[in-house]
Amino acid sequence: MKAGELVVAETALAVIERDAAARATRRLMEQAREALPPELAYLADGLMAEAIVKAVEFSRHSVSETTEKIYADDWNAFRAWCAERKAPALPAHPVVVASYLSERSEKMGRSGLRLILAAIAFYHRRSGHPWTSADPTISTVMRSILRKQQRPVRPAAALASDEIIKLLRVCTPKKKGAEPSLADLRDRALLLTCFAGGLRRSELVALDVEDLKITHDGIKLKIRRSKGDQEGEGAVVLIGSGSRPETCPVKAMRDWLKASAITYGPVFRRLTAAGAIEGRLTGNGVWRVLRRRAAQAELTVEEGERLSPHGMRAGYITEAYLNGALDEQVMAHARQKSIETTRRYRNRAKTVAASPTKLLNL
Secondary structure, three states: HHHHHHHHHHHHHHHHHHHHHHHHHHHHHHHHHHHOOOOHHHHHOOOHHHHHHHHHHHHHOOHHHHHHHHHHHHHHHHHHHHHHHHOOOOOHHHHHHHHHHHHHHOOOOOHHHHHHHHHHHHHHHHHHOOOOOOEEEHHHHHHHHHHHHHHOOEOOOOOOHHOOOOOOOOHOOOOOOOOOOOOHHHHHHHHOOOHHHHHHHHHHHOOHHHHHOOOOEEEEEOOOOEEOOOOOOEEEEEEEEEOOOOHHHHHHHHHHHHOOOOOOOOOOOOOOOOOEEEEEOOOOHHHHHHHHHHHOOOOOOOOOEEEEHHHHHHHHHHHHOOOOOOOHHHHHHOOOOOOHHHHHHHHHHHHHHHHOOHOOOO
């Protein structure tokens, strides 16, 4: 490209970026006006305009990008439904919301319906409209819907050490003396890090090499942001070395990073069928890895439970309790802020370990 052409290209790019910034500012101004009651709308064009726009910008980042995308999908679907029926979506009357939930309940379960309510509440709060899903009209309809559906909750099956070892065995070449593939090495490191770290899959895939500090004794993980840490304060998770090479999280991580030659950026990445390394693995990618390895290991879960990456976190916590871990130890490692959440896992561990049939003279 000639010098003159380069200048023209750079100028065109600058114009595009300036126009994009201007459009973003206009959108923020529109949101600022929507957030104000009619009698105060003039403030969005006065001396307070800049401060109001900044407040709107901060409000846009009150939840994680992933959560906001999920909310946006549900909100856009709700708005489209309202537009077709010429009903106001913002603010939305409780009868309109209850009617929408009733219609969606034919194809959606309780978690999906609750997510819709969360999305509607989020966009109302962002726009400054007082709104609550606890309105009697909405709560009454929701209770009736859930009672009619009668769909049992299927918790994630806890995958403890025994199940993890079964999964690790299929991450090893069948032919004696053969070298493990990149997929084998990645999946071993992924499974052991998720389990030993008690990590959520979102935390697992968010790890960068810069977040790891590997020593002979273990791995120090820096969790920059998680489900229970929307403010981004961060946390540190320590994973100790295993007692056996084939199940050691530290060795598995070293082997994966060495074979993949990954020295910066995402730790866990997508792999093509030919073994080429691509971009960051997603949360759904973790689920696909687990499902594929479980099928290879012929690993099944009990009826009424489901196979899920969360099962590795649940398995770690349950097994820790079975081996005498204290509440404060589990809460610190799993980064749980509510003792009630921790106790649910503890009660699950007690159920596993203390069946009353052991008291019978059989």
